Every structure is written in structure tokens, then in C-alpha cells.
Amino acid sequence: MRRSLFAALAAGCALAHAAPDQRITLCFERQEVQPWRTLDGGGLNFELLAEVARRTGVTFDYQSMPWKRCLEQLKSNQVGGAFAVSHNRERKSLGAYPGAGGAAGDAQADPSKRMHTDSYLLVRRKGSRLDWNGKSFLNLDGRIGFQLGYSVGDFLRAQGVAVDEGSQRSDELARKLIAGRLAGAAMGGGDATRLLRGPLGARLEIAPVPLIEKPYYLVLSHAFMASRPQLAARLWDAVEEVRTSPAYRKRERERMQLGGGY
Structure with missing residues (x-):
């Protein structure tokens, strides 16, 4: 025992x-x-x-x-x-x-x-002519923003576009975009959807073609x-x-x- x-x-x-x-x-x-x-x-x-x-x-x-x-x-x-x-x-x-x-x-x-798996989407001001056709940006006049440390930055740089990596949060990106400091923003699908349903959403829209899926x-x-x-x-x-x-x-x-x- x-x-x-x-x-x-x-x-x-x-x-x-x-x-x-x-x-x-x-x-x-x-x-x-x-x-x-x-x-x-x-x-x-x-x-x-x-x-x-x-x-x-x-x-x-x-x-x-x-x-x-x-x-x-x-x-x-x-x-x-x-x-x-x-x-x-x-x-x-x-x-x-x-x-x-x-x-x-x-x-x-x-x-x-x-x-x-999730997608990165191109968010733009409502009515903007900026677009992504699956291969290149169209009517781009300015920088594309993305969140600090996000891997989509490598994708954007490979496209040869000017970028802004100075935002920690997706709502910061959205406010820069609305203020005209960015031409567009590359955001994860969940972030983009949440923003469009929030108070900033009336001034934003998502381009039809995803930038990249990861x-x-x-x-x-x-x-x-x-x-x-x-x-x-x-x-x-x-x-x-x-x-x-x-x-x-x-x-x-x-x-x-x-x-x-x-």
C-alpha cells in the first residue's frame, strides 16, 4: 500500500x-x-x-x-x-x-x-477610379497604404507602387484614405468588411478583384x-x-x- x-x-x-x-x-x-x-x-x-x-x-x-x-x-x-x-x-x-x-x-x-486562408483587398474612397485588374493597378495616383509589418507590403513593392507603412491599425489606414493622404489601402478581408460596416464605411468601397489570397x-x-x-x-x-x-x-x-x- x-x-x-x-x-x-x-x-x-x-x-x-x-x-x-x-x-x-x-x-x-x-x-x-x-x-x-x-x-x-x-x-x-x-x-x-x-x-x-x-x-x-x-x-x-x-x-x-x-x-x-x-x-x-x-x-x-x-x-x-x-x-x-x-x-x-x-x-x-x-x-x-x-x-x-x-x-x-x-x-x-x-x-x-x-x-x-484570407484575402487582401483593395479599399478605396467611394467613387475613386483606382482599380486592380488582377495583374496591375489602374488609375493609381498616390501611395497604397498597409499596416506595419504586414506581408502584403512585399506584394505591393513587387508591383512597383509607392507605399505607406506608417499605420498600426486598419482604422488608421481608413482615416488616411478618407483624408486623401492615400490613394488606396491594402487590407485583410475581415478588416475591410468590418470597416465598411462601421461609421467610416459610407465613404469607402472595396475593389471587386482581390489583390492576393494567402x-x-x-x-x-x-x-x-x-x-x-x-x-x-x-x-x-x-x-x-x-x-x-x-x-x-x-x-x-x-x-x-x-x-x-x-
């Missing part, structure tokens, strides 16, 4: 020591992007991650912060990961994306392991990947399993039908 009790206590101590290894701090942008996330922990991203946590036995601790700071903390291994991160060549140095082994040097992230990922720090590669693989596999599950797909369709985003 005493031996059983000691064995149980030892097992409990082992679990207590192991538990911190199963806690992962994730940062995310301090901005609501419907239908994916809200600042109080709502939205499809958090629903997906909650089920990932349940399936893998981890606990996610969330920290909201300005997006550029979140990416800097990811790169410096101050957090275990960040979520809703799109992929580009420069961002490979920030952390590990799901891919061929999840290594930072992989040429491409694996889109089957994405959390979701997958968004759970990205893990290099330190996490180096120390727990098997857990990293389990997390990314679980993201795919949850995202493609009938229950989650039904929930996603319901949110989209409610007009939660593109």
Missing part, C-alpha cells in the same frame, strides 16, 4: 515537472479580425487552437500585442509561437513553418497545415522547433485534422454566412 502511494506520488511529481513543457505561449496581433479572432479570445482561430490543444494535451497561453512586436518576439524566442502568420521569403528567419520537416530554411510552407499558419519559434520537433509536428498535424473536420468546417461555413469575413 505504502509502495503504491509512493509510486502514485512519484508519478504525480513527474507530471508536475513535465507540465511546463506542455505550456506554449503564443502571441497574436492586438486587433480583432473577424471571423478569425477577437481580443477576448473569440473567433475561429481560437476555436481551432482550443481543439488542437485538447487533441495534443498542450496548454496555449495567449499574449496580444502589436504585430511587429509579436514577430520580433517570435524571432528572438521570447514566445513559443505566433498564429495567423502568412509566409514569405523574409519571414523564414522568424520561425518554423509547417513544411518539409518544418525547418525555417524550407522553400515553401505546407498549405495543407494552414489555419485558414494561407495563414501557426508558426513556432526556432528554439521550440529545435527542442521539441515531434511536438511541433503533432501540433501542425492537429491543425490540419481540426480544420478539415466536419464539425469545424460546418462552424466556418456558419460564420462566413453571417458575414464574418472573406
Whole structure:
């Protein structure tokens, strides 16, 4: 009996020591992007991650912060990961994306392991002649704005257009646009939809053709990947399993039908 009790206590101590290894701090942008996330922990991203946590036995601790700071903390291994991160060549140095082994040097992230897909849209003043035909901008006279640290900046620069990266929030971009300081703004689909439904929406409109569509990922720090590669693989596999599950797909369709985003 005493031996059983000691064995149980030892097992409990082992679990207590192991538990911190199963806690992962994730940062995310301090901005609501419907239908994916809200600042109080709502939205499809958090629903997906909650089920990932349940399936893998981890606990996610969330920290909201300005997006550029979140990416800097990811790169410096101050957090275990960040979520809703799109992929580009420069961002490979920030952390590990799901891919061929999840290594930072992989040429491409694996889109089957994405959390979701969203579009960047061209927002313009109502009545503006500015447009995007899927290949180039038309009637562009001025700068295209985007939020600080957002990957759409690489896309805009590749088009050879003048850009403004001086805004932290989408509503700042909208006010610059309305004031005539920008010709247009490149915004995520959820942000653009939210703004058009708000008090600024009467003076704005969205160009018909999306600028670009991107997958968004759970990205893990290099330190996490180096120390727990098997857990990293389990997390990314679980993201795919949850995202493609009938229950989650039904929930996603319901949110989209409610007009939660593109």
C-alpha cells in the first residue's frame, strides 16, 4: 500500500515537472479580425487552437500585442509561437513553418497545415477610379497604404507602387484614405468588411478583384522547433485534422454566412 502511494506520488511529481513543457505561449496581433479572432479570445482561430490543444494535451497561453512586436518576439524566442502568420521569403528567419520537416530554411510552407486562408483587398474612397485588374493597378495616383509589418507590403513593392507603412491599425489606414493622404489601402478581408460596416464605411468601397489570397499558419519559434520537433509536428498535424473536420468546417461555413469575413 505504502509502495503504491509512493509510486502514485512519484508519478504525480513527474507530471508536475513535465507540465511546463506542455505550456506554449503564443502571441497574436492586438486587433480583432473577424471571423478569425477577437481580443477576448473569440473567433475561429481560437476555436481551432482550443481543439488542437485538447487533441495534443498542450496548454496555449495567449499574449496580444502589436504585430511587429509579436514577430520580433517570435524571432528572438521570447514566445513559443505566433498564429495567423502568412509566409514569405523574409519571414523564414522568424520561425518554423509547417513544411518539409518544418525547418525555417524550407522553400515553401505546407498549405495543407494552414489555419485558414484570407484575402487582401483593395479599399478605396467611394467613387475613386483606382482599380486592380488582377495583374496591375489602374488609375493609381498616390501611395497604397498597409499596416506595419504586414506581408502584403512585399506584394505591393513587387508591383512597383509607392507605399505607406506608417499605420498600426486598419482604422488608421481608413482615416488616411478618407483624408486623401492615400490613394488606396491594402487590407485583410475581415478588416475591410468590418470597416465598411462601421461609421467610416459610407465613404469607402472595396475593389471587386482581390489583390492576393494567402494561407495563414501557426508558426513556432526556432528554439521550440529545435527542442521539441515531434511536438511541433503533432501540433501542425492537429491543425490540419481540426480544420478539415466536419464539425469545424460546418462552424466556418456558419460564420462566413453571417458575414464574418472573406
